[in-house]
Amino acid sequence: MRNETSYPLFFESIQRNGDEFMQNIIEMRDISKQFPGILANDKVNFNLRKGEIHALLGENGAGKSTLMSILFGIYTPTSGQILKNGEPIEIKSPNDANDHHIGMVHQHFKLVDVFTILDNIILGVETTKYGFHQKAKAREEIEKISEQYDLRVDLDAKIQDVSVNMQQRTEILKMLYRHNDVLIFDEPTAVLTPQEIKQLMSTMKKLVKEGKSIIFITHKLDEIMEVCDRVTVLRRGKVIGTVETNDVKKEDLSKMMVGRDVIFEIDKQETKLGDVVLGVHDLTVISERTKKNVVDHVSFEVRQGEIVCIAGVDGNGQSELGMVLTGLIPANEGQILLNDIDITQKSIRYRNDNGISHIPEDRHKHGLILDDHLANNLALKKYHLEPFQKRGFINKKPIYELAHQLIEKFDIRSGDGVKSKLKNLSGGNQQKAIIAREIDKNSDLLISIQTVRGLDVGAVEFAHRRIIEQRDNGKAVLLISFELDEVMSVSDRILVMYEGQIVKNVLTKNITVEELGLYMAGVKKDPDAMILSSKDDTKTSKEAEDNTHEN
Amino acid sequence: MKIKKQQIIDYWNKLKETDGFKAFLGSMLAISMGLFLGIVLMIFVNPSNSLQGIGRLLMGMFNNPRGGWIGLGQLLYRATPLFFTGLAVAFAFKTGLFNIGASGQYTMGIFIAALIGILGDSLGSFQWILAVLGGMLGGFVWGFIPGFFKAKFNVHEVITSIMFNYIGVFLVNGILTSNYLRNEMVDLQRTAKIDQAARTPYGFFDTMFPNTGLDISIFIAIGTAIILYIVLNKTVFGRELKSVGLNRDASKYAGINEKRSIMLSMAISGMIAGLGGALFILAPSARNFGNTYSIESVIVAEGFDGIPIALLAASNPIGVIFSTLFIGYISLSGIPMQSVGYVSEIVNMIISIILYFSAFALIMTQNIGKIKNLFKKRIKKKPSDQVDVKAGDL
Numbered sequence: 031m032r033n034e035t036s037y038p039l040f041f042e043s044i045q046r047n048g049d050e051f052m053q054n055i056i057e058m059r060d061i062s063k064q065f066p067g068i069l070a071n072d073k074v075n076f077n078l079r080k081g082e083i084h085a086l087l088g089e090n091g092a093g094k095s096t097l098m099s100i101l102f103g104i105y106t107p108t109s110g111q112i113l114k115n116g117e118p119i120e121i122k123s124p125n126d127a128n129d130h131h132i133g134m135v136h137q138h139f140k141l142v143d144v145f146t147i148l149d150n151i152i153l154g155v156e157t158t159k160y161g162f163h164q165k166a167k168a169r170e171e172i173e174k175i176s177e178q179y180d181l182r183v184d185l186d187a188k189i190q191d192v193s194v195n196m197q198q199r200t201e202i203l204k205m206l207y208r209h210n211d212v213l214i215f216d217e218p219t220a221v222l223t224p225q226e227i228k229q230l231m232s233t234m235k236k237l238v239k240e241g242k243s244i245i246f247i248t249h250k251l252d253e254i255m256e257v258c259d260r261v262t263v264l265r266r267g268k269v270i271g272t273v274e275t276n277d278v279k280k281e282d283l284s285k286m287m288v289g290r291d292v293i294f295e296i297d298k299q300e301t302k303l304g305d306v307v308l309g310v311h312d313l314t315v316i317s318e319r320t321k322k323n324v325v326d327h328v329s330f331e332v333r334q335g336e337i338v339c340i341a342g343v344d345g346n347g348q349s350e351l352g353m354v355l356t357g358l359i360p361a362n363e364g365q366i367l368l369n370d371i372d373i374t375q376k377s378i379r380y381r382n383d384n385g386i387s388h389i390p391e392d393r394h395k396h397g398l399i400l401d402d403h404l405a406n407n408l409a410l411k412k413y414h415l416e417p418f419q420k421r422g423f424i425n426k427k428p429i430y431e432l433a434h435q436l437i438e439k440f441d442i443r444s445g446d447g448v449k450s451k452l453k454n455l456s457g458g459n460q461q462k463a464i465i466a467r468e469i470d471k472n473s474d475l476l477i478s479i480q481t482v483r484g485l486d487v488g489a490v491e492f493a494h495r496r497i498i499e500q501r502d503n504g505k506a507v508l509l510i511s512f513e514l515d516e517v518m519s520v521s522d523r524i525l526v527m528y529e530g531q532i533v534k535n536v537l538t539k540n541i542t543v544e545e546l547g548l549y550m551a552g553v554k555k556d557p558d559a560m561i562l563s564s565k566d567d568t569k570t571s572k573e574a575e576d577n578t579h580e581n
Numbered sequence: 582m583k584i585k586k587q588q589i590i591d592y593w594n595k596l597k598e599t600d601g602f603k604a605f606l607g608s609m610l611a612i613s614m615g616l617f618l619g620i621v622l623m624i625f626v627n628p629s630n631s632l633q634g635i636g637r638l639l640m641g642m643f644n645n646p647r648g649g650w651i652g653l654g655q656l657l658y659r660a661t662p663l664f665f666t667g668l669a670v671a672f673a674f675k676t677g678l679f680n681i682g683a684s685g686q687y688t689m690g691i692f693i694a695a696l697i698g699i700l701g702d703s704l705g706s707f708q709w710i711l712a713v714l715g716g717m718l719g720g721f722v723w724g725f726i727p728g729f730f731k732a733k734f735n736v737h738e739v740i741t742s743i744m745f746n747y748i749g750v751f752l753v754n755g756i757l758t759s760n761y762l763r764n765e766m767v768d769l770q771r772t773a774k775i776d777q778a779a780r781t782p783y784g785f786f787d788t789m790f791p792n793t794g795l796d797i798s799i800f801i802a803i804g805t806a807i808i809l810y811i812v813l814n815k816t817v818f819g820r821e822l823k824s825v826g827l828n829r830d831a832s833k834y835a836g837i838n839e840k841r842s843i844m845l846s847m848a849i850s851g852m853i854a855g856l857g858g859a860l861f862i863l864a865p866s867a868r869n870f871g872n873t874y875s876i877e878s879v880i881v882a883e884g885f886d887g888i889p890i891a892l893l894a895a896s897n898p899i900g901v902i903f904s905t906l907f908i909g910y911i912s913l914s915g916i917p918m919q920s921v922g923y924v925s926e927i928v929n930m931i932i933s934i935i936l937y938f939s940a941f942a943l944i945m946t947q948n949i950g951k952i953k954n955l956f957k958k959r960i961k962k963k964p965s966d967q968v969d970v971k972a973g974d975l
Contacts, residue, residue, distance in 0.1 A: 358833065378834065380836075399831050402827055410831070423815050424815055
């Protein structure tokens, strides 16, 4: 389909955007948005044609979210103009956006957990008669829409009981039920499995066929190449260019976005495996709510110089596994050994100070104190150690020195340097701050959960490089990831987790993505891995050894 | 000379950006707006006497017939308990907790201090010190319990601490009227007097401010404020307490024992309130009804009065000193204003208005940049003047 050679210069295509032949449904002209200390959007021009899928691409903090928040009425621009169908409109709140039929699927869904899907869809636009609900009518209409676009949901299920995938479909139905014709998708694929991503892509294609127009925010270049018609690239608040996907290659896009060449293939040197750093034996966590084994008799080992990745679809016990290893929740059964010392009952501080670094899954909840400034957050795990304190008194100077060092080394961008409040940083820079803090600790074991969530390709490359550097320096790394790209490119060994159990233990080079997907979906199970992960400790370590010798 | 001026300007610019300065500015804004509205109200209520009334409102301690100096002594004496409850609430606020239970903790402080002060005859000259420590312990325990429920069972501290106000008052009443203590301590509705040896020393205040009742408690209050400031801002311990207040989960993740922190925060807050109660009942002056505790079924007001003080001070312990002095100063105007035809409650109204504004002031100082921009836009219309003035100044 794609012609990769004919248009090496993508700037040509910008000039072709005269838009004589196609109608712009949304036009954003010279949009600027000034935040204290940062110009988030600098005279941004953005056009969305009717019936196209238009990707918005940019680094963390490039201003994509700001631009879309302006379009959706969450922020008002400092200057600039928005036109719909050629007529200037004013969007002061999300309600205005809704009136202009602009809808958005947020990265973090805006759904009421204890309501049914039906109630969530009609929330705020209920059809009433004499003040009473007319749910039957709404249901009929929603069923029609869901049939039309193949968006199957169980209308009577509560949000808290359904999968992330169905929650997303609910969000899409919400937009369609409101007759929105401009649909904004903010990183919709981050939470989905490969199969689900394919499904979403086909839904998006169907939507544009029916005359909807889509703005698609993503960091994943492959997805852009697959579904999008055009891409607008932002860098540091400015538009770098708008190009047709047919005219460019993946590498061009990443270059536009980051301003330099990005290397997709990570080369990894062979390393020698050393001693076992983390030993997990028969570990079980019972959920307080459901009383089920969310982590079900799991056993494995991680050695010096290897990156072990726990793959799986979100919600199969990986989060709990990460939390129990780092001490955030207690283990109900089993044993955790760190450098042959039993840490199952040890405090979090003990684990932090004795060789565990932890990049947590939820950066706002666990990783950062958002109301505190950058320097304190970068020293969050160190302030109780010399030289950051002396006889119980905080020593500010080394804390600031450390902060300056890390900001430079990890390129953390913020408004007021070390004194910036974390809540004023963009999501990607917040994540960078965590990565900086944890890697700087130089621990024997790095446990990293969803390391690159919300990071752009440049930052992903950077983070992965750092993680591999840790491994090359003889550290052990345990990665928990829901993203197959990351799993395949970074890890040395993969453990697939399904319903709390490890169903496959395999060297990365010995498995394909497709096969991995089958294990992740629970279609295939490796009885060996399951036995290993449940009972026989000695066999596990032996098996691991065999694996490593192969390596 | 020029360099020095530059240094001052630099220092000023730096100071302007600190959170403390912004909070100070906000409080000042709130106070001036509150006073302004209060004055408008006074003119509206009683126009003919308004000039005199406003005069007396602003005079505060200078209304005292024995002169401003004695007025100051009186102000400090009356403000001392509020220092402690204000500090208690402020400390809890800083660590993310809302201690509404300062009254109960204060009462417990009074109770234990009175117990030791009346029954501990054998303690000799240590009696007052032990009574003070006992009062602190009483407050500590009474603060610890809501903290415990918050940490272990996630019960909101506002609910438990309010309940513990009542439990504290009625428990004390119950114990005092029980068979064990009634004969020893209680005479009708009042306890016996505190022993002379158990009363706090005047220091040099009885000669400095004769007959105002002021004693060394005021030093203890200011010392407590300074200690709290240092603990909160300079120590690892205070940093941990504040971190837990800002984000409990992240603090746990960072290795802080967050449950212990919450319990300690509440307990220390209670301890400060208890200290205030102890020093109140042990005061050497005859002014607090001859150093007796009267058995009533009403929650003492001092604990609640601490909340506005802490709010006005933006929970800064040093700020609490000033906000207490301000509220104490203006409270002294109440009675003198009655003689010119105003009810003394008008002072409470003004304090309430100031509180409303101090909540707004927080928002205003946070958006001070925006407010400045509004002004800048106006100034821009005649840019030449502005530039000239600036250049001349520098």
